Amino acid sequence: MGRLFAVEIVYRGIFQKNLAKNISRGIALAAKHDGKVGISFGRYGDSPERNGIPAKNFAIVATDDETLQEGMAKYEPKEVDISISVDDTLCKGVESWAWYGLQPINRLLKPGGTLIVTTMHGADPIITMCHRKEFPYRLALLTSIPSFSGLWVYKDDHTDVRLLGAIAKVLPDLFSLTSVEKAIREEWHDELKVKSAQKAYERISTRVVSPAEGNPEKPYEFELPKWYELREGLAIPSIPAGKAMADPTTQQTGGFRPDRNPTFKKYATRTMRPVVDFDTCVKCTLCWLQCPDSCFDVTPDAYYDANMEACCGCGVCEAVCPVTNCITMVNETAFADNASQWEMWKKDKAGYQTWLQEKIQHKPERSHGFRIRGQYEQQIGTMVKDGIVDTGTSGAGG
Ligand code: SF4
Ligand code: SF4
CATH class of the missing domain: 3.30.70 (Alpha-Beta Plaits)
Structure with missing residues (x-):
């Protein structure tokens, strides 16, 4: 039996739907260039998506067909090698369409797995937001303004390929940077995107998060009722008046x-x-x-x-x-x-x-789509100033 890899992308419904799809698809393509087989898919329970609600895409990769088939026989992965959070506020915990109760962003991480967060913050504020885990895991930060857009538009700020470059660094067994470069050329035909992935690869680093660090709050848990506890018919208790x-x-x-x-x-x-x-x-x-x-x-x-x-x-x-x-x-x-x-x-x-x-000094740096003409240029200007992207031909990525 070969080796199975799982990556989840936790994103904001609708606003980051295309971004999550690009990342998970890019993972499967890069893995193919690395001689592996892979598949990417959105979580069934997140459909239909709603604006901003936490949702997930998965990429499952294996070293051979049989291992992939066995991995795919499960409804969805119970543990992952990498969790990607494409909006740092998701680190406070996520409650999706698909389940009840707030769940930690790092819930599915394997021991020693890596949480990659796109953020303008440093490690300390991000760790403070994340729930504690019983074993150490690694944290990697991709410096970035959260990439938000709408259902019909895509904000191509290279977050997708930068994350692929970051994955090649934090989990080289999954695929190499060379495989990422080949996948980008095949899928996007864009040398600037290749450059962005290379830069992310060079710059990303990880830090171990110990079980003593993070939000000590107990995550929400519930037990499914047993069949003999179920009531006859369908009764949904109403919420009392206030x-x-x-x-x-x-x-x-x-x-x-x-x-x-x-x-x-x-x-x-x-x-x-x-x-x-x-x-x-x-x-x-x-x-x-x-x-x-x-x-x-x-x-x-x-x-x-x-x-x-x-x-x-x-x-x-x-x-x-x-x-x-x-x-x-x-x-x-x-x-x-x-x-x-x-x-x-x-x-x-x-x-x-x-x-x-x-x-009120902490004005949101994100937007749900584009509010004003020229907003993208303004944001890119900030990113260039902060050294997140260079001033290459289109000014995007980095
Ligand atoms: S932002 Fe204001 S209007 Fe919107 S849900 Fe919150 S309290 Fe209500
Ligand atoms: S809308 Fe503004 S002024 Fe009116 S009640 Fe609400 S907070 Fe007060």
Whole structure:
């Protein structure tokens, strides 16, 4: 029996669908040039995809046909050699269409496996976001602005080929850089992309993450009910109605907090979150009315507190708020928890202002598609300045 390799690509549904497909397909092609056989596919349970929700593609490679067939007999890999996260906010954990409860980004990694993250951050903030694992694994960072686009467009910033070059470095048994170069020439006919893959290969390095490092929170677990525990017919318990909230400073109760699904949390979809300046809020109710996910809790003093367990980060509240800079969307990586902003403000208003002013510096560097003409050039300009790409003929990749 030969050797089997598995790579998963964890991505944001729709916005990174084409990127994930390019990477997994590129892995199978590079493996072919290395004398192996491979296949790439999307996870069945992620279909139909939804905007931003975590989803997966897999690439399975084997040294011979029989081993590949045996590997493919499984529904999906139970463990992988490499997990790729193409958006760093996914490191907080992922909850997809396909399962209930937040799961760690590194959940399927084998002992000694490698997590590759595309990010502008260093190792420490990324490790802090990732759940702890019972054994050591390796972390590799590909310096990059998260590559987001839409369903019908592809933002060809070379993230796909840069990841192929990175894989050749961190797992040379899977395929060589030469095989990656051949695959790129065959698939994309683009020498600049070859150069980008070569650069990623040269620059990528790994760091061992020990079991003592990372988010100590226990990942969500559940047991499937036994057949004799199942109820007759199909009954879905409804979510109870909400109730009043308590003010942490006056103990006054009032307002309304809707009860929410205790298991399914929508925040894994979020790449940015709203922060509210309660000092300037005029209580107009628009954010509460327009939030598509009913995320706002109505507080006893009639403010509107975006509940971070429920918010999916769509940005509608920021768009509808009539007060300038009252709601600001901030990069999700700037936060370590989902605590109530209103409670923080009630307990210490001056401290909250300091916190808020620091947070709003973290403007999201990503976009869901292109908001303005020339946005891509602006982002590439930043990448060139930061040395992520060189100033070659098209200015992309690196
Ligand atoms: S970003 Fe605002 S509108 Fe969108 S889900 Fe979150 S709270 Fe609701
Ligand atoms: S939309 Fe803005 S001003 Fe109106 S209630 Fe919400 S936060 Fe306050």
